[in-house]
Amino acid sequence: MYVTGSGSHAVIVIYDIFGFQDQCPQVKQVCDRLAAYGFLVVVPDIFVNNNNKPWPIDKFPPKPEDNLSAWIAGSDGSFFYTECLSQLQVCKKYLAGKGVTSHSTMGFCWGGYICMRFGGEATEGLRSTIAVHAAFWDKEKDFAKNLKVPICVVAAKGDP
Numbered sequence: 001m002y003v004t005g006s007g008s009h010a011v012i013v014i015y016d017i018f019g020f021q022d023q024c025p026q027v028k029q030v031c032d033r034l035a036a037y038g039f040l041v042v043v044p045d046i047f048v049n050n051n052n053k054p055w056p057i058d059k060f061p062p063k064p065e066d067n068l069s070a071w072i073a074g075s076d077g078s079f080f081y082t083e084c085l086s087q088l089q090v091c092k093k094y095l096a097g098k099g100v101t102s103h104s105t106m107g108f109c110w111g112g113y114i115c116m117r118f119g120g121e122a123t124e125g126l127r128s129t130i131a132v133h134a135a136f137w138d139k140e141k142d143f144a145k146n147l148k149v150p151i152c153v154v155a156a157k158g159d160p
Contacts, residue, residue, distance in 0.1 A: 001091065002028060002043040005035025009127075010103040012091045013043045014084065014111030016135075017072070019054030020045070027108065040100055044087035046080060072110065084114045092125060106130040112153075113143075120146030128152070133159060 002020055011034055018024045020043055031041040047054050055062075055071060062068040072080070088105075095103060102125050107115035112134030119129040120143055128149050133156035144151075 001045060001094070002031065003041070003094075004028075004031050005039050005041050007038045007040045008100060008102075010040040010042060010091075010095045010098075010100045012088065012095075012103055012105045013041060014046065014105065014107035014114045015043060016107075016109035016111055017055040017068075018057050018060075019047055024057065034106075040095070040098060042091050042094065044091050046084055046087055081114065081117060084118075088118065088123065092123075095125075101125055102127050104128045104130065106132065107134070108132045110135045116143040116147070116151065119143075119149050119151055121148070130154065132156070 011031075013027065013031055013034075015024075015027045020027045027043065031043060034041050055068065059066050059068075092103070095101075104127055105115040105118050106129070107113065109132070112131030113136045115129040115131050116134060118126065126149055128151065129147075130152045132154040134153060
């Protein structure tokens with residue numbers, strides 16, 4: 001888990017398919033900026049139980065033979081969602097130990113998709129969610145109908 005900042009409210013960040021490897025320092029940079037505004041920011045390593053294998057950046061954009069869809073589906077066909085929920089609980093336990101009782105989630109691309117799902121379940125302490133350049137937005141509009149917390153959707157150039 002990457003941890004930065006301090007505060008009474010936390011932001012749990014879910015990265016994109018590239019993880020927070022050295023080749024993609026932007027996730028940590030954004031977290032450090034959020035921390036500068038008085039938030040405790042945590043980034044769980046979702047891929048830790050997937051043999052720590054984020055999608056290789058040199059395979060982006062993916063070719064059909066790379067089979068990104070199969071990689072995203074993972075072995076259980078749930079877009080790693082079960083593992084994300086497990087890591088969310090780890091983060092919440094960590095945050096509780098720091099005295100933090102409320103949090104928001106923020107996800108990038110695939111992580112934005114995960115955060116939209118979190119927002120539909122409204123787990124204890126979740127106050128809002130942010131989806132930055134959310135993946136599957138056009139295919140998963142039902143998630144928006146299920147939201148139980150406020151959401152901020154930040155589109156990137158070219159997003160629908």
